[in-house]
Amino acid sequence: MKLIKPFLLASLTAVVLTSCGGGAAVISTPIENIDNTPLKESELTENEKHTWGHLDLVKDTIPGMSVDKAYQEIIKDKKGKTVIVAVIDSGIDIEHEDLDGVVWTNEDEIPGNGIDDDKNGYVDDIHGWNFLGDAYDEQLEFVRIIVKGDKTNPQYDAAVAEYEEKYQEAINNKQRYDQIYEMVKSADETVANHLNKKDYTKEDVAAIKTDDAAVTQAVGMLQSMYARGFDNSEAVLEAVKGGVEYYTDQLNANLNKDLKGRKTGDDPDDLSDVGYGNGNVLPSEKGESHGTHVAGIIAAERNNGKGINGVANNVQIMSLRAVPNGDEYDKDIALAIRYAVDNGAKVINGSFGKYYSPHSDWVRDAIAYAGDNDVLFINAAGNEGIDIDKKDVFPNDAIGTGPEVSNTFITVGALEPKYGSGMIAGFSNYGKYNVDVFAPGAKVYSTTPENEYATKGGTSMAAPAVAGVAALIRSYYPKLSAAQVKQIILDSGLPVKTNVVVGGEPSDVRPFADLTKSAKMVNAYNALIMASQTK
DSSP states (O other): OBSOOOSOHHHHHHHHHHHOOOOSOOSSSOHHHHHTOOOOOSOOOHHHHHHGGGSOHHHHSSOOOOHHHHIIIIITTOOOOOEEEEEEESOOOTTSTTTTTSBOOOTTSOTTSSSOTTOSSOTTOSSEEETTTTOOBOOOHHHHHHHHTOTTSTTHHHHHHHHHHHHHHHHHHHHHHHHHHHHHHHHHHHHHHHHTOSSOOHHHHHTOOOOOHHHHHHHHHHHHHHHTTOOSHHHHHHHHHHHHHHHHHIIIIITOTTOOOOOSOSOTTOTTOOOOSBSOOSOSSTTOOHHHHHHHHHHOOTTSSSSOOOSOSSEEEEEEEOOOBSOOOHHHHHHHHHHHHHTTOSEEEEOBOBSOOTTHHHHHHHHHHHHHTTOEEEEEOOSSOOBTTTSOOBSOSSSTTSOOSOSSEEEEEEEOSSOSTTOBOTTOOBOTTTOOEEEEOSSEEEEETTTEEEEEOSHHHHHHHHHHHHHHHHHHOTTSOHHHHHHHHHHSSEEOOSEEEETTEEEEEEEGGGSOSSOEEOOHHHHHHHHHTOO
């Protein structure tokens, strides 16, 4: 499943109710500078909100990846090699104004002739492959396990228990989001009427003095929203609406036992049944925006005067549509990884994940295949705010904390745009063994279909940030192996010495180093310097 969820319901519900790996030392940035970095007291500017993942911790007091600094001081006079980055995700709007110049094209295939010209098993795969065909809505994996009715499956009982819990949770949460939406909408209208204007500011709300109980209650609700990072009531309403849509989708599709999501006519339990799908890698609808957002973080055209700058230049994006509105099929992911490797990708981004995987061995074999063929796989850690050393999340390159099948697999947790105790995104999974690094993942601005842009959050956004850094290293230092690039990314990050809030729970405070193998956050500037010094 695409790793984006609505903002934390518990936090917002409380508002409504009260209103109503170790490694080498840091190269370029002395540790004492980081430890002495003042917390950023002022709110982020609009530009900082749109670019924070590229900013520099010491200069900007924002825990970005020093991407701008890398371009200004290291890359500016260099010419790199083109790197193909495969994005296994939902469809990508390859016609987007900020992506159309960075799309991979299979030069060995003749468009539209209905012939597999390059003999790779995929007909007319011009910009990648669509393993979903015309489908988009899909069940979660544990629902598919129940529907199959195979009680000998060791996961069957757990699936039944999880279904009962998740179905009731979805009903309850949808009702609560519906209620919250109406209450926020009412508060917005009350304040707008009191001020006699719709486009009021936070300052306008703070200045309200009244004995009207309804207005006072509305002001309290809006101010609580502002305190949680929302700029205006429109942003709150949009976020709450996203929650309504999320749980509506769960009930209508993800948890619907009667849904027949698969449209490709193949057997998803037979890895040898191939050739299904088609070459149309575009989104099925405008709302299918996840893959486009991920692609923009990696490689949106730089300095073209439009939208955003991706982390990496010299990139071609290969689009592999394999992640539906629901849980991906193991078969699709395994074949997509192999397609990427066989067709020239040097980096693969996987911003998806699930907690049940009947054919996880197929995917691990594909991950091992990528590693054996010098390809990096950048993996999102997941958004449940849990320790994935203690609970399996798929895909992965190991069973539990057992031996890894690949030394080119990187799992990424998500950072917030604020240095200090609150820098770990509350939704981000973590793990001293299974999460390698952290990178910017909350409140990330990027491309969405039909030449639009939006802010989204998740480890889905952190993984492509790291994929962009990996692509930069492979572009400017192409002789380095994928395994070397992984180690450079882990070793060159900025170490974080502070204690941090874990899982969004203020009472759970731990050293940052306990949440990740490297105990570091990714830094492009340092990574490129280390790459230049690596033989």
